[in-house]
Amino acid sequence: MNLKDITLGQFFPGNSFLHRLDPRMKLLGLICYLVALFLAQWFVTYGVMLLLLVWGCAVAHIRAKTLLGGMKPVIFLLIFTAVLNMFYTPGTPLVSFWIFTITYEGILHAFFMVVRIMMLICATFLLTYTTSPLSLTDGLESLLSPLNRVRVPVHELAMIMSIALRFIPTLIEETDKIMCAQRARGADFDSGGLIRKAKALIPLLVPLFISSFRRADELATAMECRCYHGGQGRTRMRELRLRPSDWLFLAAMIVVAVAIGVLGQSGL
Amino acid sequence: MTPIIQTKQLTHIYSPGTPFEHAALKGIDLTVDPGEYLAIIGRTGSGKSTLIQHLNGLLRPTSGQVLFDGEDIWSSKERTRQVRFQVGLVFQYPEYQLFEETVYRDIAFGPTNMGLSPDEVDHRVRQAARFVGLEDHTLEQSPFDLSGGQKRRVAIAGVIAMEPKVLILDEPTAGLDPAGAAQILGNIRAYHREKHAAIILVSHSMSEVAREAQRLVVFREGTIPYSGTPQEVFSHGAELEGMGLGVPEMTQVFARLRAMGYSVPASVYTVEQARDAILLARKGVQG
Numbered sequence: 001m002n003l004k005d006i007t008l009g010q011f012f013p014g015n016s017f018l019h020r021l022d023p024r025m026k027l028l029g030l031i032c033y034l035v036a037l038f039l040a041q042w043f044v045t046y047g048v049m050l051l052l053l054v055w056g057c058a059v060a061h062i063r064a065k066t067l068l069g070g071m072k073p074v075i076f077l078l079i080f081t082a083v084l085n086m087f088y089t090p091g092t093p094l095v096s097f098w099i100f101t102i103t104y105e106g107i108l109h110a111f112f113m114v115v116r117i118m119m120l121i122c123a124t125f126l127l128t129y130t131t132s133p134l135s136l137t138d139g140l141e142s143l144l145s146p147l148n149r150v151r152v153p154v155h156e157l158a159m160i161m162s163i164a165l166r167f168i169p170t171l172i173e174e175t176d177k178i179m180c181a182q183r184a185r186g187a188d189f190d191s192g193g194l195i196r197k198a199k200a201l202i203p204l205l206v207p208l209f210i211s212s213f214r215r216a217d218e219l220a221t222a223m224e225c226r227c228y229h230g231g232q233g234r235t236r237m238r239e240l241r242l243r244p245s246d247w248l249f250l251a252a253m254i255v256v257a258v259a260i261g262v263l264g265q266s267g268l
Numbered sequence: 269m270t271p272i273i274q275t276k277q278l279t280h281i282y283s284p285g286t287p288f289e290h291a292a293l294k295g296i297d298l299t300v301d302p303g304e305y306l307a308i309i310g311r312t313g314s315g316k317s318t319l320i321q322h323l324n325g326l327l328r329p330t331s332g333q334v335l336f337d338g339e340d341i342w343s344s345k346e347r348t349r350q351v352r353f354q355v356g357l358v359f360q361y362p363e364y365q366l367f368e369e370t371v372y373r374d375i376a377f378g379p380t381n382m383g384l385s386p387d388e389v390d391h392r393v394r395q396a397a398r399f400v401g402l403e404d405h406t407l408e409q410s411p412f413d414l415s416g417g418q419k420r421r422v423a424i425a426g427v428i429a430m431e432p433k434v435l436i437l438d439e440p441t442a443g444l445d446p447a448g449a450a451q452i453l454g455n456i457r458a459y460h461r462e463k464h465a466a467i468i469l470v471s472h473s474m475s476e477v478a479r480e481a482q483r484l485v486v487f488r489e490g491t492i493p494y495s496g497t498p499q500e501v502f503s504h505g506a507e508l509e510g511m512g513l514g515v516p517e518m519t520q521v522f523a524r525l526r527a528m529g530y531s532v533p534a535s536v537y538t539v540e541q542a543r544d545a546i547l548l549a550r551k552g553v554q555g
């Protein structure tokens with residue numbers, strides 16, 4: 001496996017409607033979407049949710065293949081959920097062996113559950129694919145800023161988050177490089193039992209830790225050199241500004257959530 | 269004579285099928301003879317690093333072949349692993365890959381992975397340490413207590429200890445002071461001479477490669493526009509400048525002399541050659 005091919009949390013630059021949308025509205029819109037997803041009940045409501053997702057992908061020019069590729073790490077979770085739901089939902093028995101019974105309701109339930117988790121992940125990916133980590137944390141900071149009044153260090157938390165996000169690709173690249181260097185010296189990361197595999201990680205983890213600390217140190221110095229002293233009185237180069245289209249998007253998402261809720265109540 | 273390394277129409281494409289798709293190598297044909305000292309020059313992003321990672325099987329070609337001793341390095345899993353020991357690769361800033369408690373154990377990592385006997389490993393570690401000029405008491409120190417230049421020499425020793433038939437070094441002198449750089453280049457020369465190993469030096473210091481290598485290969489956007497002896501390559505001075513590579517200072521001086529109308533050769537690149545060329549030119553004028 002090539003570490004560079006991990007698409008989790010990656011940002012694909014672009015200039016579509018979704019890319020230009022204010023990050024705060026995108027976050028709130030995503031929350032609406034996720035709420036709606038949990039209110040969805042039956043084929044009609046799920047269908048609407050799926051259509052929305054497809055529309056989002058089409059607008060942002062994200063291929064379904066890319067989106068589904070990010071699903072790999074959760075395959076186990078999906079299967080696990082499906083199996084549990086299949087066996088533990090009471091209802092009309094379809095197949096029955098030993099102490100297990102698969103019910104008709106169970107299969108439907110499992111199906112909807114898997115679809116729900118997949119759509120949940122896809123929608124979240126759609127957000128990270130179309131929003132740069134920087135504007136995402138800016139948006140988050142701005143949304144959470146009321147918490148400042150109750151002494152939650154919102155700016156610091158946002159800074160921690162943006163630094164973490166910023167360094168994920170750097171760390172992946174670094175890991176890849178050290179892995180290559182140790183492979184060139186005959187290290188074998190792929191074969192052997194669990195203990196051998198764990199031991200084989202030492203030549204990777206030690207240099208990685210050392211370089212992370214070095215990086216953290218350098219970053220702290222660089223920030224201090226630029227007189228960084230927390231969020232107080234700090235101005236921004238890029239101010240977030242809401243446009244009518246941002247409000248329209250949020251309004252539409254709220255309408256969707258309410259509508260799905262109503263439709264779901266009536267069992268559609 | 270079979271080339272020790274040969275690439276046939278080697279092509280590599282990064283992240284195919286995504287918006288980041290990028291062809292780093294475009295049909296590279298390159299041969300390296302046993303015992304040859306070769307230098308690869310090119311700007312950042314010209315495909316040099318991608319190429320060298322193919323030569324010892326760290327990257328798999330998108331299309332094309334890499335042969336070691338006339339046989340495809342991907343023919344079997346075992347073959348790939350063996351080739352990694354035969355083609356030693358020292359990455360850029362290799363000091364960041366050190367991880368063991370002592371210098372000795374770090375250098376021994378490669379030979380131990382090869383499955384050699386403890387005696388043989390010990391012999392190789394000491395020999396490799398000697399090649400890079402590390403003293404015996406350094407072997408028992410922690411690599412993290414050493415200076416930057418020493419760390420780098422430990423990392424290079426870690427590859428040399430596998431006694432590869434081909435030693436590839438990616439910018440081995442980057443970030444070192446002139447004395448440290450000269451020392452490392454001297455270590456590489458010693459290994460080249462004593463073990464008759466082929467050396468591939470990746471660099472963008474023109475005067476460095478001109479002094480060290482017998483043959484130069486120029487990279488640009490995943491292709492090889494020029495290759496040959498330093499004289500041959502530096503005779504394309506203007507084109508190299510156009511590629512943002514520049515030529516050694518001496519070559520620049522001689523280009524200016526030619527532009528001023530003196531009949532001196534264009535392919536001069538060391539001070540000694542410059543001296544001879546100027547003496548010859550003077551003789552020509554007087555005689």
